[in-house]
Amino acid sequence: xxxxxxxxxxxxxxxxxxxxxxxxxxxxxxxxxxxxxxxxxxxxxxxxxxxxxxxxxxxxxxxxxxxxxxxxxxxxxxxxxxxxxxxxxxxxxxxxxxxxxxxxxxxxxxxxxxxxxxxxxxxxxxxxxxxxxxxxxxxxxxxxxxxxxxxxxxxxxxxxxxxxxxxxxxxxxxxxxxxxxxxxxxxxxxxxxxxxxxxxxxxxxxxxxxxxxxxxxxxxxxxxxxxxxxxxxxxxxxxxxxxxxxxxxxxxxxxxxxxxxxxxxxxxxxxxxxxxxxxxxxxxxxxxxxxxxxxxxxxxxxxxxxxxxxxxxxxxxxxxxxxxxxxxxxxxxxxxxxxxxxxxxxxxxxxxxxxxxxxxxxxxxxxxxxxxxxxxxxxxxxxxxxxxxxxxxxxxxxxxxx
Numbered sequence: 001x002x003x004x005x006x007x008x009x010x011x012x013x014x015x016x017x018x019x020x021x022x023x024x025x026x027x028x029x030x031x032x033x034x035x036x037x038x039x040x041x042x043x044x045x046x047x048x049x050x051x052x053x054x055x056x057x058x059x060x061x062x063x064x065x066x067x068x069x070x071x072x073x074x075x076x077x078x079x080x081x082x083x084x085x086x087x088x089x090x091x092x093x094x095x096x097x098x099x100x101x102x103x104x105x106x107x108x109x110x111x112x113x114x115x116x117x118x119x120x121x122x123x124x125x126x127x128x129x130x131x132x133x134x135x136x137x138x139x140x141x142x143x144x145x146x147x148x149x150x151x152x153x154x155x156x157x158x159x160x161x162x163x164x165x166x167x168x169x170x171x172x173x174x175x176x177x178x179x180x181x182x183x184x185x186x187x188x189x190x191x192x193x194x195x196x197x198x199x200x201x202x203x204x205x206x207x208x209x210x211x212x213x214x215x216x217x218x219x220x221x222x223x224x225x226x227x228x229x230x231x232x233x234x235x236x237x238x239x240x241x242x243x244x245x246x247x248x249x250x251x252x253x254x255x256x257x258x259x260x261x262x263x264x265x266x267x268x269x270x271x272x273x274x275x276x277x278x279x280x281x282x283x284x285x286x287x288x289x290x291x292x293x294x295x296x297x298x299x300x301x302x303x304x305x306x307x308x309x310x311x312x313x314x315x316x317x318x319x320x321x322x323x324x325x326x327x328x329x330x331x332x333x334x335x336x337x338x339x340x341x342x343x344x345x346x347x348x349x350x351x352x353x354x355x356x357x358x359x360x361x362x363x364x365x366x367x368x369x370x371x372x373x374x375x376x377x378x379x380x381x382x383x384x385x386x387x388x389x390x391x392x393x394x395x396x397x398x399x400x401x402x
């Protein structure tokens with residue numbers, strides 16, 4: 001089998017989306033000759049990042065996306081013309097030419113698009129069309145609009161979600177196979193596109209690397225710190241930024257009032273000013289920015305949190321913390337789509353006071369932390385390894401070819 005894969009940025013073990021892309025690319029390369037087309041803001045930088053994966057590939061090409069400087073222009077055009085700016089700004093004439101050239105030069109069995117944002121140049125006819133939906137993007141924008149903190153952002157997200165839903169459903173309606181991360185999303189698409197083949201390839205985690213006693217843990221990693229809470233994720237992703245501010249403003253004061261020794265580490269790349277200014281040594285808050293390895297920060301914490309108010313797909317941050325045997329406190333939305341049971345694998349709370357109380361309960365109760373950590377680790381090993389996800393992808397593609 002020969003596959004052409006189209007991605008936004010290089011597959012690297014950094015963001016959740018990139019980790020999924022890397023894991024599934026490896027699974028695909030095990031059974032197929034893969035040509036990878038990367039659409040990037042900085043092609044030279046992304047070419048360097050892609051080199052560890054290059055040895056798996058039959059061919060690698062990196063092309064420029066539409067310049068980031070035009071992002072606001074596309075957002076404005078999306079508002080005025082009711083078209084999805086996400087697709088516009090993640091496409092380019094160079095990307096379209098490269099895709100046409102690759103399809104003309106090689107006989108591919110399938111074209112695999114990582115996310116709806118890079119489908120702007122998807123061919124009609126020809127190889128089987130596969131789209132991997134990290135989120136139902138229109139749903140994520142609908143939720144963002146409901147939680148928007150300004151009228152302009154609310155209008156922008158609402159208009160974009162309507163335009164994107166039309167585009168997304170039309171594109172998915174053309175696909176020979178649609179991949180989603182959870183059964184909830186599969187059922188949602190089945191109701192809207194009953195004739196499409198939709199399969200679940202869950203998000204996962206490297207269960208050997210993210211383990212309580214992983215031999216690859218950096219030397220000198222500190223032991224668990226009493227009262228330590230951790231939140232991980234790319235901080236330039238708006239749902240993570242919003243979650244950090246929600247926890248800081250509405251939950252952390254309640255926790256510190258009860259546990260003055262409690263500390264909280266916010267771990268993630270590119271924190272915007274709204275997150276960076278949360279750092280407060282006197283109040284026990286540490287903002288790390290980008291780190292080479294999140295595992296030591298998770299290992300030091302007694303409790304991991306996912307106080308998300310907006311989101312889609314499923315959250316790798318929850319799987320990673322559970323894989324390391326940590327007690328997890330999440331909102332209902334944060335744990336959405338994962339086959340986990342409240343009070344068995346993690347604690348669920350949505351209102352600020354309830355979320356604070358759940359966090360305190362976990363901090364104060366060693367037996368509870370041990371029980372949740374063990375059950376969470378077992379659930380992740382059983383259901384959410386990248387090996388299992390890769391097997392699900394290969395099985396779905398094998399059925400596609402019959």
